[in-house]
Amino acid sequence: xxxxxxxxxxxxxxxxxxxxxxxxxxxxxxxxxxxxxxxxxxxxxxxxxxxxxxxxxxxxxxxxxxxxxxxxxxxxxxxxxxxxxxxxxxxxxxxxxxxxxxxxxxxxxxxxxxxxxxxxxxxxxxxxxxxxxxxxxxxxxxxxxxxxxxxxxxxxxxxx
Amino acid sequence: xxxxxxxxxxxxxxxxxxxxxxxxxxxxxxxxxxxxxxxxxxxxxxxxxxxxxxxxxxxxxxxxxxxxxxxxxxxxxxxxxxxxxxxxxxxxxxxxxxxxxxxxxxxxxxxxxxxxxxxxxxxxxxxxxxxxxxxxxxxxxxxxxxxxxxxxxxxxxxxx
DNA sequence: CTACGAGTTCAAGCCGGCTTGAGGTCAAGC
DNA sequence: GCTTGACCTCAAGCCGGCTTGAACTCGTAG
Numbered sequence: 548x549x550x551x552x553x554x555x556x557x558x559x560x561x562x563x564x565x566x567x568x569x570x571x572x573x574x575x576x577x578x579x580x581x582x583x584x585x586x587x588x589x590x591x592x593x594x595x596x597x598x599x600x601x602x603x604x605x606x607x608x609x610x611x612x613x614x615x616x617x618x619x620x621x622x623x624x625x626x627x628x629x630x631x632x633x634x635x636x637x638x639x640x641x642x643x644x645x646x647x648x649x650x651x652x653x654x655x656x657x658x659x660x661x662x663x664x665x666x667x668x669x670x671x672x673x674x675x676x677x678x679x680x681x682x683x684x685x686x687x688x689x690x691x692x693x694x695x696x697x698x699x700x701x702x703x704x705x706x707x
Numbered sequence: 708x709x710x711x712x713x714x715x716x717x718x719x720x721x722x723x724x725x726x727x728x729x730x731x732x733x734x735x736x737x738x739x740x741x742x743x744x745x746x747x748x749x750x751x752x753x754x755x756x757x758x759x760x761x762x763x764x765x766x767x768x769x770x771x772x773x774x775x776x777x778x779x780x781x782x783x784x785x786x787x788x789x790x791x792x793x794x795x796x797x798x799x800x801x802x803x804x805x806x807x808x809x810x811x812x813x814x815x816x817x818x819x820x821x822x823x824x825x826x827x828x829x830x831x832x833x834x835x836x837x838x839x840x841x842x843x844x845x846x847x848x849x850x851x852x853x854x855x856x857x858x859x860x861x862x863x864x865x866x867x
Numbered sequence: 868c869t870a871c872g873a874g875t876t877c878a879a880g881c882c883g884g885c886t887t888g889a890g891g892t893c894a895a896g897c
Numbered sequence: 898g899c900t901t902g903a904c905c906t907c908a909a910g911c912c913g914g915c916t917t918g919a920a921c922t923c924g925t926a927g
Contacts, residue, residue: 565916583923584875594822597831604834605806629814636807640800646765647796654789662754674764725886743893744905
């Protein structure tokens with residue numbers, strides 16, 4: 548297949564030209580030359596873009612993706628890194644699963660307030676949102692310590 | 708339990724005071740009064756913050772959370788909405804699972820380039836990476852938004 | 868040869884979710 | 898009565914991932 552101009556790459560991948568330029572600027576993709584001012588891309592860029600999309604869909608930052616794809620040419624990714632990412636994703640998946648269950652349960656649980664329902668509370672805890680322990684209002688004593696310990700670590704509650 | 712000042716809420720939940728003020732400004736939480744200038748919070752706010760954390764962990768935007776919690780007082784959420792959210796999460800989970808598998812496989816597949824491996828390609832396909840439709844997945848703040856905002860037509864994306 | 872349109876560069880803007888900093892107020896302790 | 902330090906407000910800033918706009922440069926069709 549012949550070299551493609553930016554419009555063609557965009558058309559074939561759905562990635563806007565502006566994004567392609569941005570990616571090139573960031574070193575995620577490379578053009579193989581110019582015709583006049585216009586960039587020319589090797590068809591291999593499509594594959595690379597698919598990998599980038601995969602990473603993005605997985606919630607990874609462009610910099611991380613760049614690092615995984617980096618040892619450039621062939622998108623040879625480091626095995627340990629890939630495994631680490633997979634594990635990360637695994638945690639995220641577990642957390643999301645717990646949250647999904649919490650939502651599903653809340654949708655049909657008759658408890659007046661979701662937090663009164665043990666099932667819901669359990670899900671919240673699994674979701675990791677329960678740093679806040681959220682126990683029946685009024686019994687927060689034991690929790691205070693651990694919460695305080697974590698306090699400054701992240702500004703909290705945000706994944707990752 | 709007595710009313711708490713912002714520092715106490717922060718200590719108990721790990722949520723920074725600045726964030727609490729921000730949440731109040733957005734209408735996600737409410738203080739029940741002031742002592743001098745200082746806000747006073749009802750202990751129930753802890754529970755509400757836990758729900759907010761749950762939502763955030765699930766990747767929902769503050770506005771969405773606000774809408775689910777809204778019919779305020781008791782965090783009575785609309786059932787249909789909860790179910791919809793659960794389904795949304797379900798899709799995200801499936802997608803992430805496929806990506807995780809792709810990563811795990813790539814970590815030990817001998818193919819020179821991942822895309823040469825049918826298993827990997829299949830995972831990529833399942834991941835929907837080609838379609839670039841990334842649903843609100845928690846981990847990254849602005850991500851979901853910007854991706855969503857690209858409602859521009861999405862071309863065909865031939866990855867394989 | 869000229870005009871056109873697709874491509875280019877660079878700087879600035881946007882969105883969400885907060886954080887930071889300057890400058891102000893006030894209850895409590897000495 | 899005065900200081901202290903926690904809390905306040907308001908505006909601006911930051912980050913990631915792009916998008917947008919203005920001003921410009923070319924290859925190509927007529």
